Amino acid sequence: MTSRVDAPCQIWGGTYTGNGYPVIRRGHLTILARRQVFETHHGEILEGQIVMDTCGHRGCVEPTHLYAGTQSDRMRAFIATGQFDGGHLDRQPTYEERARGERIHTAKLTDEDIPFIRERARMGEKHGEIAKDYGVSRPAISYAVRGVTWTHIPDLIPKA
Numbered sequence: 787m788t789s790r791v792d793a794p795c796q797i798w799g800g801t802y803t804g805n806g807y808p809v810i811r812r813g814h815l816t817i818l819a820r821r822q823v824f825e826t827h828h829g830e831i832l833e834g835q836i837v838m839d840t841c842g843h844r845g846c847v848e849p850t851h852l853y854a855g856t857q858s859d860r861m862r863a864f865i866a867t868g869q870f871d872g873g874h875l876d877r878q879p880t881y882e883e884r885a886r887g888e889r890i891h892t893a894k895l896t897d898e899d900i901p902f903i904r905e906r907a908r909m910g911e912k913h914g915e916i917a918k919d920y921g922v923s924r925p926a927i928s929y930a931v932r933g934v935t936w937t938h939i940p941d942l943i944p945k946a
C-alpha cells in the first residue's frame with residue numbers, strides 16, 4: 787500500500803455516530819464516512835473487510851490514514867487493550883430464539899442495512915445508538931450483529 791504518512795488528519799465536519807465515527811447518508815442507508823472515502827480514493831472494499839485508521843482518530847477521514855482489513859486484523863489490534871466489544875454470544879441461540887428474533891425484531895431493517903449495522907457495531911458503537919438511527923429496538927440490532935437474525939446476510943462476526 788502506498789500512503790503519505792505525513793498528511794495531517796482531516797477531521798470530519800459532518801454527522802457522527804454516538805461514539806464518534808463520521809457517518810453519511812447513502813440513499814436510505816447510514817454508512818460510515820470512512821467507507822465512502824476509502825472507496826473513492828482506494829477502490830472497492832472487499833466483503834468481510836472493515837475500514838480502519840492508522841492515526842487513532844475516529845473522526846479522521848484523510849484517505850491516506852485509512853486502510854481496509856478484516857475483523858481479525860481489528861481484533862489483533864485491540865486484543866491488548868480489551869477495548870473491542872463486538873457483542874459475542876456466549877452460546878448458540880436456540881431454534882426458537884432465531885425464529886422469534888426474525889419475527890419480532892427485523893420489521894424496519896432491510897438486507898442492505900445489515901452489513902452496515904454490523905460494521906458500526908464492530909467499530910464499537912453501542913447497539914442502542916444504532917437502534918435509534920434505524921428506529922428499531924436495541925435487541926433487534928444486537929440480534930442482527932450477533933447473527934441470530936439475518937442469517938442469510940453474510941459477513942457475520944465470527945463466534946468467539
Ligand SMILES: [Zn+2]
Nearest residue numbers: 795841846851
Ligand atoms: Zn488521521
